[in-house]
Amino acid sequence: MSAQRRLQILGNQLLASSSGNPIARQATAASDDACASVPYASADGKPNSYGRVHGAVSREPANWRRIPVVAREDLTDVIYEKSIGEGIAKITINRPERRNAFRPRTVQELSWCFSDAREDPDVGVVVLTGAGSLAFCSGGDQSVRGQGGYVGADGIARLNVLDLQIQIRRLPKPVVAMVAGYAVGGGHILHMVCDLTIAADNAVFGQTGPKVGSFDAGYGSTHMARLVGQKKAREMWFLARLYDAQEAHRMGLVNTVVPLDKLEEETLVWCREMLRNSPTALRVLKAALNAAEDGQAGIQELGGNATLLFYQSEEGNEGRQAYMEKRPPNFSKFKRLP
Numbered sequence: 001m002s003a004q005r006r007l008q009i010l011g012n013q014l015l016a017s018s019s020g021n022p023i024a025r026q027a028t029a030a031s032d033d034a035c036a037s038v039p040y041a042s043a044d045g046k047p048n049s050y051g052r053v054h055g056a057v058s059r060e061p062a063n064w065r066r067i068p069v070v071a072r073e074d075l076t077d078v079i080y081e082k083s084i085g086e087g088i089a090k091i092t093i094n095r096p097e098r099r100n101a102f103r104p105r106t107v108q109e110l111s112w113c114f115s116d117a118r119e120d121p122d123v124g125v126v127v128l129t130g131a132g133s134l135a136f137c138s139g140g141d142q143s144v145r146g147q148g149g150y151v152g153a154d155g156i157a158r159l160n161v162l163d164l165q166i167q168i169r170r171l172p173k174p175v176v177a178m179v180a181g182y183a184v185g186g187g188h189i190l191h192m193v194c195d196l197t198i199a200a201d202n203a204v205f206g207q208t209g210p211k212v213g214s215f216d217a218g219y220g221s222t223h224m225a226r227l228v229g230q231k232k233a234r235e236m237w238f239l240a241r242l243y244d245a246q247e248a249h250r251m252g253l254v255n256t257v258v259p260l261d262k263l264e265e266e267t268l269v270w271c272r273e274m275l276r277n278s279p280t281a282l283r284v285l286k287a288a289l290n291a292a293e294d295g296q297a298g299i300q301e302l303g304g305n306a307t308l309l310f311y312q313s314e315e316g317n318e319g320r321q322a323y324m325e326k327r328p329p330n331f332s333k334f335k336r337l338p
């Protein structure tokens with residue numbers, strides 16, 4: 001580590017310890033290496049005013065509380081947790097013996113958990129991951145694949161993961177894929193539809209569909225092309241090769257690559273950084289970035305956010321109030337901004 005960087009970290013720690021900010025105080029316990037991995041740019045090598053006010057983000061482990069029942073159902077295929085005192089929900093696909101392949105029940109449980117995380121006003125960020133270090137998710141469970149989809153306990157064939165992809169994409173909070181090991185097939189698509197991906201250095205990415213007689217002609221193809229470009233997307237699908245974490249990073253498939261033993265720590269830092277920011281700003285930005293790709297459905301999502309904000313305004317309320325009071329609304333008091 002450079003001398004300049006050491007000085008910067010020391011300055012940060014001194015400032016943090018002298019401030020009354022509890023998060024900043026926590027940050028003083030962080031290791032040099034950990035601090036150094038947070039890429040706060042500074043024009044003069046010193047902490048800038050944001051750094052002075054907020055201090056470094058805590059790298060402490062989260063205190064997870066397990067939620068075993070969601071939608072009045074015991075979770076069997078998924079582990080659902082919320083961090084105590086922070087706005088982070090963690091959803092873990094828990095079928096490590098099958099490299100976290102999903103069956104209809106898995107997808108149903110994931111959907112319940114995402115729905116709960118969406119509805120909970122205390123949750124600001126959602127992490128999606130897989131149990132163990134060998135796989136994030138290996139896609140659809142081929143052992144239950146029948147004609148027309150994946151067959152669950154009710155004997156009905158489903159492709160319900162397509163609905164889950166839309167649910168993740170439209171969830172108005174950031175969703176972070178935390179990937180160790182294989183993210184392949186439908187598992188690769190799940191990480192792609194998440195807003196951010198933090199990859200461990202043992203992560204492996206790719207589409208396997210054409211090798212097992214499957215494909216995703218929806219987000220799995222079109223969103224991938226937006227991420228990596230048309231040529232690379234065609235390569236990924238037509239050849240069905242697997243790519244290591246560094247290559248995936250170069251391709252723009254993942255946001256960062258960290259040592260496996262730092263995966264959750266780094267993911268929490270990213271989540272905590274987002275949690276410091278305006279939830280409405282993040283919400284509308286997600287909708288706007290979606291809208292650029294999602295056609296009318298994307299505009300509907302972005303438009304819904306405009307209505308949500310307008311309903312919170314005095315002008316919006318004047319219309320409702322006037323209707324309820326059976327009088328003409330007085331919209332003339334609201335300025336038409338240039």
Ligand SMILES: CC(C)(COP(=O)(O)OP(=O)(O)OC[C@H]1O[C@@H](n2cnc3c(N)ncnc32)[C@H](O)[C@@H]1OP(=O)(O)O)[C@@H](O)C(=O)NCCC(=O)NCCSC(=O)CCC(=O)c1ccccc1C(=O)O
Nearest residue numbers: 098099101138139140141142143182185186189208214216
């Ligand atoms: C992931 C591997 C490369 C890992 O290899 P390795 O570490 O050597 O482990 P294995 O010994 O192979 O696996 C251990 C154990 O797990 C079983 N297993 C792994 N993956 C699956 C799976 N997907 N389905 C069922 N079982 C699985 C494996 O059989 C072993 O069990 P044993 O009892 O010990 O034999 C490697 O495992 C691998 O390549 N796996 C298969 C990856 C794959 O092809 N996945 C399916 C791709 S198709 C898909 O996901 C479609 C999904 C979908 O629903 C869909 C449909 C239509 C449109 C869109 C979608 C969409 O998802 O978007």
